[in-house]
Amino acid sequence: MTTTVKARRTLARTAFYAAGALLSLAFLLPMVFMIVSSFKGKLQIFEDLESVRAFLPVGDVGLDNYQGLFSRVPLARFYVNSLLVSFLVVGLGLVINSLAAFGIARMRWRGQGIVMGVLIATLIVPFETLALPLLYWVNNLPYVSFATGTPELTTGWINTYAVQIVPFIANAFSIFLFVQFFKSIPREIDEAAFIDGAGFLTVYRRIVVPLSGPAFATSAILTFLPIWNSYLWPTMVVQEEGLRPLPVGLDYFFQSNTAEGVPWGQIMGYTTLVTLPIMVLFIVFQRSFVASVANSGIKG
Amino acid sequence: MSLTHARGRPKRSVTYMRDRPRRWPNRPADRHKAEARTGRLFTAPAMCLLLIFLIIPIALAFSLGFTDAKLSSPQPTRWVGLSNFEDLLSIKPLTLDEARVRELAGPEGTVRTALRSLTKNGSGTPYEGMSVLSDSVAADGKSGSFWLAGDPLFWKSLRNTAVFALVVVPVQGGLGLLLALLVNSRFRGRVFFRTVFFLPVVMSMVVVSILWAFLYEKDGLVNNAIKAVYPSWDPIAFLADPSTALPAIIAMSIWQAVGFHMIIWLAGLQTIPAELYEAAKMDGAGPWRTFTSVTWPGLRHTFVFVLVTITIAALGMFTQVNVMTKGGPLDSTSTLVYQAFAEGYGKQRIGYASAISFVFFVLVLCVALIQRRLTREKDA
Numbered sequence: 001m002t003t004t005v006k007a008r009r010t011l012a013r014t015a016f017y018a019a020g021a022l023l024s025l026a027f028l029l030p031m032v033f034m035i036v037s038s039f040k041g042k043l044q045i046f047e048d049l050e051s052v053r054a055f056l057p058v059g060d061v062g063l064d065n066y067q068g069l070f071s072r073v074p075l076a077r078f079y080v081n082s083l084l085v086s087f088l089v090v091g092l093g094l095v096i097n098s099l100a101a102f103g104i105a106r107m108r109w110r111g112q113g114i115v116m117g118v119l120i121a122t123l124i125v126p127f128e129t130l131a132l133p134l135l136y137w138v139n140n141l142p143y144v145s146f147a148t149g150t151p152e153l154t155t156g157w158i159n160t161y162a163v164q165i166v167p168f169i170a171n172a173f174s175i176f177l178f179v180q181f182f183k184s185i186p187r188e189i190d191e192a193a194f195i196d197g198a199g200f201l202t203v204y205r206r207i208v209v210p211l212s213g214p215a216f217a218t219s220a221i222l223t224f225l226p227i228w229n230s231y232l233w234p235t236m237v238v239q240e241e242g243l244r245p246l247p248v249g250l251d252y253f254f255q256s257n258t259a260e261g262v263p264w265g266q267i268m269g270y271t272t273l274v275t276l277p278i279m280v281l282f283i284v285f286q287r288s289f290v291a292s293v294a295n296s297g298i299k300g
Numbered sequence: 301m302s303l304t305h306a307r308g309r310p311k312r313s314v315t316y317m318r319d320r321p322r323r324w325p326n327r328p329a330d331r332h333k334a335e336a337r338t339g340r341l342f343t344a345p346a347m348c349l350l351l352i353f354l355i356i357p358i359a360l361a362f363s364l365g366f367t368d369a370k371l372s373s374p375q376p377t378r379w380v381g382l383s384n385f386e387d388l389l390s391i392k393p394l395t396l397d398e399a400r401v402r403e404l405a406g407p408e409g410t411v412r413t414a415l416r417s418l419t420k421n422g423s424g425t426p427y428e429g430m431s432v433l434s435d436s437v438a439a440d441g442k443s444g445s446f447w448l449a450g451d452p453l454f455w456k457s458l459r460n461t462a463v464f465a466l467v468v469v470p471v472q473g474g475l476g477l478l479l480a481l482l483v484n485s486r487f488r489g490r491v492f493f494r495t496v497f498f499l500p501v502v503m504s505m506v507v508v509s510i511l512w513a514f515l516y517e518k519d520g521l522v523n524n525a526i527k528a529v530y531p532s533w534d535p536i537a538f539l540a541d542p543s544t545a546l547p548a549i550i551a552m553s554i555w556q557a558v559g560f561h562m563i564i565w566l567a568g569l570q571t572i573p574a575e576l577y578e579a580a581k582m583d584g585a586g587p588w589r590t591f592t593s594v595t596w597p598g599l600r601h602t603f604v605f606v607l608v609t610i611t612i613a614a615l616g617m618f619t620q621v622n623v624m625t626k627g628g629p630l631d632s633t634s635t636l637v638y639q640a641f642a643e644g645y646g647k648q649r650i651g652y653a654s655a656i657s658f659v660f661f662v663l664v665l666c667v668a669l670i671q672r673r674l675t676r677e678k679d680a
Contacts, residue, residue: 013487016482016485016487019482020482020489020493023479023482023493023497024492024493024496024497026555027496027497027499027500027555027559028496028499030511030512030515030521030555031499031500031503031511033511033515033521034511046519049519049520049521049524050524054521096345096346096349097346099342099343099345099346100342100343100345100346100347102342103338103339103340103341103342103343104339104343107335107336107338107339107342108332108335108336108339109335109336109337109339109340110336111340112339112343115343115347118355119350122350122354122355122358124664124665124668125354125358125361125661126612126615126616126660126661126664127616128616128618128637128640128657128660129361129657129658129660129661129664130354130357130358130361130657131640131641131657132361132364132640132641132644132645132650132653132654132657133357133358133360133361133364133650133654133657134353134357134360135371135644135645135650136360136364136369136371136650136654137356137357137360139371139372166349166353167349167353168353169349170345170346170347170349170350170353170354172350172354175346199338200335200338200342204342225502228504229503229504229505229506231504231505231506231619231622232618232619232622232641235622235645236641236645246504247504247505247506247507248506250504250506250507250510251506251510251622251623254510254513254623264514267510267514268511268514271507271510271511274504274507275503275504275507278502278503279499279502279503281502282495282498282499282502283495286491286495289498289502290494290498290563293501293560293563293564293567294563294564294566294567295567296564297563297564297567297568297602297605297606297609
């Protein structure tokens with residue numbers, strides 16, 4: 001009797017792991033294929049397609065693709081562009097959005113209800129709806145250009161770093177997230193600080209920010225991912241090669257067919273270089289990543 | 301709440317107040333004024349940015365569709381009323397019998413030439429400028445019926461967008477829940493599984509699209525994998541065939557994003573109190589009964605969130621299409637956002653593109669409202 005129960009349990013567990021393993025293969029194999037192929041010559045990639053060798057680093061393996069890649073496209077430049085844009089959007093965003101949320105959550109002033117209502121209302125507007133009007137708008141906005149060394153007033157933000165950064169610093173969802181979090185910190189702490197002569201800025205810097213680590217992490221991750229991966233907007237506003245972020249550079253590289261066909265090996269090298277750092281980042285910060293996404297669901 | 305002042309021992313707090321810097325005034329009325337000023341000051345930078353880059357573009361999104369705005373044009377933008385929407389949405393059925401064909405195109409003419417005389421510019425008919433969306437022509441080519449549209453691509457994009465959403469929402473939502481249930485049970489290695497299922501979410505959609513474009517090639521891995529299971533499989537170039545291009549993009553999109561929704565479901569699962577499961581166990585409930593009576597009711601709010609986010613993401617599908625197929629083959633993968641991009645950025649017709657975006661937004665809003673209504677009734 002007990003043996004059959006035990007046997008059944010073992011069977012169930014085996015089936016469970018088998019299902020899990022099969023599913024993980026479906027998720028992992030394309031990525032393994034990508035990374036492995038980036039080290040193979042073009043012929044080798046196609047020869048291996050029909051067998052398990054496609055997922056193994058065997059045969060004509062080397063760094064040729066990567067060398068070829070760096071001589072074909074200014075990949076380092078794309079990298080710097082992506083890093084610059086992401087870090088500025090996330091960094092400035094954390095400051096400006098948390099300050100705004102602090103102003104809304106912990107001070108009382110007339111009109112804050114309306115401000116909050118408008119913020120929440122804008123959350124339902126998908127960026128895809130706004131992309132084209134925004135393009136039209138930034139194309140007509142005044143811009144101070146430093147191209148000639150002296151500041152010069154021109155029109156149109158197209159082909160600048162600013163157009164990739166400034167529109168995304170303030171983020172209604174981030175503000176909303178911070179407001180929720182700041183409200184959970186007891187206001188008595190503020191009062192104690194006021195008695196000691198602190199102003200609001202001190203309360204923000206010395207009390208609220210240090211207590212809000214999870215909120216900052218969530219906001220940082222949830223704004224970093226879409227900006228690092230963003231494609232629609234930079235495709236429209238950046239034509240100059242030197243200003244392109246990684247995904248746009250990759251797409252141009254993919255679409256520009258050469259005489260010898262699509263250079264798959266180099267493309268796999270490029271996709272690997274785009275993906276690996278963020279995967280490492282994800283695996284290291286797995287907990288906060290998952291918590292951020294989970295937070296966005298609970299609060300939303 | 302008026303800070304320290306209200307709660308007892310005013311004398312003491314007054315002495316402390318005197319030490320305070322001047323920016324924190326003594327009189328309660330002044331203090332409220334100062335608090336309001338500081339509050340607005342803190343909120344102002346974000347609000348200015350949101351006004352310029354969110355509120356004004358929203359206003360533009362609602363108004364540009366009524367103009368003939370071009371991206372860069374020397375001519376001033378004109379207000380054209382509803383004409384963009386008329387071009388976009390007009391659709392008419394037309395049946396031509398043999399008598400009418402003979403009348404329009406002569407005894408030798410076909411239904412096609414007859415149709416062209418009705419739709420050509422300057423014909424003065426109600427069908428002027430329209431194109432064929434779908435047709436059924438008789439075998440001899442002398443009669444037939446048509447659906448004519450001002451912009452056939454719009455209706456195809458709308459249909460593709462709808463198909464995409466109708467498939468992705470239940471499949472991705474369901475699969476996400478299944479994966480969440482899998483990684484929620486206590487066993488060794490669940491963090492590993494969770495990590496693996498989530499990995500594609502952090503990948504750029506451009507990367508995923510290019511990778512899968514290669515997997516979907518005629519001699520690519522997908523065909524080889526199917527061949528390994530069904531040796532008689534005839535390989536197809538998935539993205540080059542109008543009947544398989546959209547399903548291929550759908551499958552890949554689910555693969556990319558399902559991990560995100562797994563995590564949302566997982567967060568929902570973890571809010572269900574363990575006592576409920578213990579109670580169900582004591583009542584002798586099996587796994588299925590536990591799921592229907594404990595798990596599913598506990599996931600109601602998560603369900604709404606997952607439903608709405610997947611639907612909005614699915615309706616906004618763009619990157620995959622632009623990277624993998626450019627809307628082809630034969631418009632079989634064009635979507636509303638892709639069409640808006642192609643019109644607005646590609647052809648610089650911002651006004652017309654804004655009209656498409658407007659329709660897209662109305663669609664999103666309707667779906668969100670319907671879903672909210674449906675799920676609210678369930679609450680009652």
